Amino acid sequence: MAKLRLIQCGVGGFGSLWIKEHTSKSPDFDLVAIVDISDKELHGSGDAINFPKDKRFKTLEEALAKVEADAVLTATPPVVHLPHAKLAFEHGLHFMTEKPIADTLEHAKEMVDLARQAGKQIVVSQNYRYNREVMKLKELIKQQAAGEVGHGHLDFYIPGDFTGTFRETMDFPLLVDMAIHHLDLVRYITGRNIERVTAMSFRPNWSWYRHEPGLKMLMELGALEHEPISHRIPFSYSGDWSAIGQCTTWNGTWRVQCAKGSIHWDPNGIAIHRCEKWCKNPTSEVIESGPLELQGQAATLHNFAEAIRTGKPAETSGADNLWSFGAVTAGVISAKEKRPVEVAEILGR
Ligand SMILES: NC(=O)c1ccc[n+]([C@@H]2O[C@H](COP(=O)([O-])OP(=O)(O)OC[C@H]3O[C@@H](n4cnc5c(N)ncnc54)[C@H](O)[C@@H]3O)[C@@H](O)[C@H]2O)c1
Known part of the structure; x- marks a missing residue:
């Protein structure tokens, strides 16, 4: 089965674990771009997995303009999740976010609505x-x-x-x-x-x-x-x-x-x-x-791919997550x- 193309945003902090252990090794996804506002994190994590320098970006907008992708994962602070979701859906991509889904419940609802309007999957990585x-x-x-x-x-x-x-x-x-x-x-x-x-x-x-x-x-x-x-x-x-x-x-x-x-x-x-x-x-x-x-993040990443392939919401979809974040x-x-x-x-x- 062809792999899906993934952009990972946020490669410092918990995102560095995502990239080193999961997104760069996924049987479901090819990592096609990485994004981080911090040069130190972008190049630290990029170098750690020998990721091509021309596929490292400071903003998601820039990455979306330069690479073809199917999906975005954001492992950034919660305040960034809504802007990244908007960009992903505007570009016709599926979206997975780290928990908590957003910084406010209003933003979380907006993200779920945007996914529905775009006909795309939204998944929250509730890896526990x-x-x-x-x-x-x-x-x-x-x-x-x-x-x-x-x-x-x-x-x-x-x-x-x-x-x-x-x-x-x-x-x-x-x-x-x-x-x-x-x-x-x-x-x-x-x-x-x-x-x-x-x-x-x-x-x-x-x-x-x-x-x-x-x-x-x-x-x-x-x-x-x-x-x-x-x-x-x-x-x-x-x-x-x-x-x-x-x-x-x-x-x-x-x-x-x-x-x-x-x-x-x-x-x-x-x-x-x-x-x-x-x-x-x-x-x-x-x-x-x-x-x-499959445990933890490996499971949520695989479930994200399955949701994209089958069109069926993942167990930890945005809609389900509204009850947890609510x-x-x-x-x-x-x-x-x-x-x-x-x-x-x-x-x-
Ligand atoms: N599921 C879990 O077990 C688990 C564990 C830790 C963190 N998290 C979640 O992961 C998210 C990130 O947490 P963290 O601890 O890694 O935070 P952090 O602050 O340590 O790292 C965030 C990274 O995102 C980057 N970043 C910030 N704004 C950005 C932007 N606009 N575009 C691109 N990159 C940007 C930062 O430079 C940094 O590298 C949070 O939502 C947090 O709750 C989940």
Whole structure:
């Protein structure tokens, strides 16, 4: 099958991982141009993979004028995602963006509308979904391995140092830039949308971020098809991107409480714990996760190619992502206005 032609924008930071490990080695795409406003990043990453000098550009406009392509990937700061999406669609190309889809929900909606009008695919790289433990957890919950799901909790504690990058100064760095992965995972693993969010965001005294890297949040997950529409499941979130001490993994530490036991996902893997009343006769069942052919970014890149080839939206399409980014935005509004926020309302549904 002929390869698709890809322009990658943003080759510093996380984009350098994209180019070195994925876009330059993809079985689905030929990398035909790279773009970065920074000479250091453009040539540092370009030289690292021996990429032709005449295919390195400072702007996407310039790249689009000089090379033929089928698709654009942007791994730039969120404020750049909408302008890059506009350019891609104006030139009849498909578009994949790093998370979060955009800097604001309005821009995210605009990107999804533009893709629809252009008849092109828009995909968000929610790479955390493509992880063997995520797949196993999703399967256990679907099979009701510990009975009916009643509620859940997720902890995330990693003292990130993003000195000099946009996260150091942005508003709500944890909620917007990191928890987007976790909220997307909550939706994916449980199969339920996040319908209502009540959030408290804060800045611990010791924090080195300009804004608030701490978050306590309650999410209410919606009903499955066979359940009454009013059935909502509470799922809470605690996190601090400036927490010195015991760290979680980037996926966080999970407890999903079910009728007959609790399902746990932590650095040791997945386990189901069961017991009787007063904690009598406790048992622990360690659950093995099966192999996964494509993981993380490799999976989202392949899914992007499949969406282009088949014309069917990817699992992490822009339209699907509005529910994840909508939940993040509901958290931001809730934290600012100190009230619960309905996600459907801000999505205009
Ligand atoms: N999926 C993940 O696990 C993951 C991990 C890290 C970052 N990200 C996301 O990737 C995106 C980039 O984050 P980062 O950490 O790499 O940021 P960064 O600031 O470290 O790097 C961004 C790169 O984009 C370049 N750039 C900025 N504006 C540009 C423009 N207009 N045109 C072309 N290049 C431009 C910069 O020069 C830099 O090389 C963000 O949306 C971030 O949330 C995702």
